[in-house]
Amino acid sequence: MVLVTVRTRAVSRPGIFARAAGPSQEAINLIPASTARHLDGHLHGRQRADVLVVGGGTAGFVAATAAARNGAQTILAEYLPFLGGTHGGGAMVMGTIGFRPTGESSHRVEAAGQLMVGGIPLEYYDRMLAARGTSGDPGDPSNAWPKDLEISKVVTEEMVAEAGADIWFMTQLVDVIVDDGAVVGALVTRGGGLVRVDTGIIIDASGDGIAAVQAGAEYEVGRPSDNKAEAATLYFEMAGIDLGRLLDHLADHPEDISHHHRDRGVSAATLRRDWEAGGPFVVRLGVNYAAGKEAGLLPTPVGAERSAHTDPSLGTFWMHWRDGQWVASSFSVNMDTTYGLDPRDRDAYDDALMATRRFVLDMVRYYQANAPGFEDAYLLRFATLLGVREGPRILGRYLLTADDVAAASDFPDAVGRCGVRVDIHPEDPGGREFLLTDVGGDRGWYQVPYRSLVATDVDGVMMAGRNISADHVAHGSVRHQVTCMMIGQAAGTAAAIAARQGVPPHDIDISLLQSTLRRQGAII
Numbered sequence: 001m002v003l004v005t006v007r008t009r010a011v012s013r014p015g016i017f018a019r020a021a022g023p024s025q026e027a028i029n030l031i032p033a034s035t036a037r038h039l040d041g042h043l044h045g046r047q048r049a050d051v052l053v054v055g056g057g058t059a060g061f062v063a064a065t066a067a068a069r070n071g072a073q074t075i076l077a078e079y080l081p082f083l084g085g086t087h088g089g090g091a092m093v094m095g096t097i098g099f100r101p102t103g104e105s106s107h108r109v110e111a112a113g114q115l116m117v118g119g120i121p122l123e124y125y126d127r128m129l130a131a132r133g134t135s136g137d138p139g140d141p142s143n144a145w146p147k148d149l150e151i152s153k154v155v156t157e158e159m160v161a162e163a164g165a166d167i168w169f170m171t172q173l174v175d176v177i178v179d180d181g182a183v184v185g186a187l188v189t190r191g192g193g194l195v196r197v198d199t200g201i202i203i204d205a206s207g208d209g210i211a212a213v214q215a216g217a218e219y220e221v222g223r224p225s226d227n228k229a230e231a232a233t234l235y236f237e238m239a240g241i242d243l244g245r246l247l248d249h250l251a252d253h254p255e256d257i258s259h260h261h262r263d264r265g266v267s268a269a270t271l272r273r274d275w276e277a278g279g280p281f282v283v284r285l286g287v288n289y290a291a292g293k294e295a296g297l298l299p300t301p302v303g304a305e306r307s308a309h310t311d312p313s314l315g316t317f318w319m320h321w322r323d324g325q326w327v328a329s330s331f332s333v334n335m336d337t338t339y340g341l342d343p344r345d346r347d348a349y350d351d352a353l354m355a356t357r358r359f360v361l362d363m364v365r366y367y368q369a370n371a372p373g374f375e376d377a378y379l380l381r382f383a384t385l386l387g388v389r390e391g392p393r394i395l396g397r398y399l400l401t402a403d404d405v406a407a408a409s410d411f412p413d414a415v416g417r418c419g420v421r422v423d424i425h426p427e428d429p430g431g432r433e434f435l436l437t438d439v440g441g442d443r444g445w446y447q448v449p450y451r452s453l454v455a456t457d458v459d460g461v462m463m464a465g466r467n468i469s470a471d472h473v474a475h476g477s478v479r480h481q482v483t484c485m486m487i488g489q490a491a492g493t494a495a496a497i498a499a500r501q502g503v504p505p506h507d508i509d510i511s512l513l514q515s516t517l518r519r520q521g522a523i524i
């Protein structure tokens with residue numbers, strides 16, 4: 001086990017993390033069972049569960065599915081009215097990154113082309129295909145890029161509900177009840193009232209480690225030097241784009257295509273070929289940015305002093321996939337919109353969300369006025385969520401490190417593989433480009449240990465998704481969607497075993513966990 005130093009940064013604005021940063025963390029940060037008893041007469045409801053999954057996002061919907069399929073009475077509490085989290089509300093691509101080794105030199109690694117992740121994530125991909133929610137071939141997720149956000153809501157909830165878990169939408173975790181160092185329950189708001197869930201196991205799939213911190217777990221955030229996290233992004237969608245006109249412009253201005261894509265042979269001609277073949281069309285672009293920047297017209301991202309958009313963070317445009325077909329006039333855009341956001345600081349988050357929507361609208365106006373093909377384009381919608389790439393990472397019984405990622409580490413308690421490149425978006429506006437680093441040496445992948453999914457400070461708390469125990473650099477690799485889903489399956493399966501064996505998650509039989517995961521399609 002690796003010993004870690006906790007580096008939390010004090011925040012002055014309201015929220016649990018402001019309290020967590022203070023010295024009296026244990027006294028304030030969780031509800032002792034004795035105090036919780038005083039609430040009994042004021043509760044709206046009370047229910048028992050073997051496992052409570054907090055957050056029905058990318059990892060959480062898989063964790064709940066796995067826990068329920070393995071026999072645990074499971075409640076999934078999600079504060080949005082749909083499942084999928086960043087994968088859904090963040091309006092993310094389908095996310096095939098992670099099914100196979102993914103990096104600049106991934107075609108050269110020993111595992112090139114091999115499946116890294118199977119099990120429930122692969123089943124989800126196949127079910128999305130069958131439901132016309134994405135494109136590609138069954139069992140071969142390499143080609144699925146965009147997805148239909150609406151169909152993904154239906155597929156995710158069907159999987160969880162069919163498994164037998166209770167989905168509680170618009171339900172927010174309020175606090176965790178702890179007795180003698182172990183979780184005994186949680187309080188959630190549901191339908192305007194307070195509901196108590198009696199449970200010994202909570203899987204924190206909230207992205208930001210909300211439940212684990214409430215339970216008293218320690219965490220790290222951001223890069224070690226100053227705790228700054230990766231840039232955040234509010235995805236947005238535009239429609240009414242004249243792709244033909246845009247392609248004519250790109251033929252005359254190849255410099256508007258990011259060098260990352262040009263280096264891989266992308267040009268106006270290859271894009272036109274893709275478009276004429278019906279799609280997909282995916283490209284990182286900055287249409288007329290150079291002139292716009294010189295004229296001082298390019299909008300300034302939130303948290304930056306001037307436009308920070310240099311070539312690589314220009315914005316990835318991808319054609320929409322809707323109900324079984326490509327929509328050539330309608331695009332999603334991913335660019336770094338928001339710098340310096342600390343998701344623990346709720347007032348700052350609110351301000352950043354509003355400011356980012358204004359920035360995006362300014363960008364849309366910029367395209368309309370300056371980008372050929374966008375003259376009649378319009379904002380279709382903002383993503384529901386301001387996408388946070390990095391929040392608190394909960395300290396678990398093992399801290400996955402940059403060295404593990406680089407050295408292709410294996411672990412006796414491994415629960416899955418990750419071959420996703422390290423992708424760290426700039427913490428500072430105008431800072432370096434993305435940090436893109438290959439992983440796993442010649443092999444091309446490393447293992448994720450179970451101990452990184454189990455909190456150290458309180459029994460019964462597990463993590464699933466981007467908040468697992470990993471350092472800043474390792475997080476840049478494991479945070480990707482397919483890996484989060486793989487982790488979700490491991491956490492849910494382990495939680496069900498712990499509930500059945502009547503032991504805390506750190507005491508389960510690891511070989512039973514691994515054999516169960518393998519039997520259920522996981523690749524370790």
Ligand SMILES: Cc1cc2nc3c(=O)[nH]c(=O)nc-3n(C[C@H](O)[C@H](O)[C@H](O)COP(=O)(O)OP(=O)(O)OC[C@H]3O[C@@H](n4cnc5c(N)ncnc54)[C@H](O)[C@@H]3O)c2cc1C
Pocket residue numbers: 054055056057058059060077078079080083084085086087090092093095096097098171172173174205206207208210232233234235334386387388389464465466467479480481482484
């Ligand atoms: C802008 C952006 C672009 C990205 N691009 C890619 C990409 O191209 N490919 C890729 O593979 N990955 C990408 N990622 C990374 C990936 O999408 C995320 O890291 C991953 O989806 C996180 O999954 P998660 O399950 O940890 O959290 P989430 O999917 O965010 O789920 C957390 C869930 O918890 C819920 N929740 C939070 N607090 C509470 C509470 N108190 N009570 C109840 N529910 C709660 C939330 O509503 C949410 O549904 C991107 C991320 C961002 C932000």
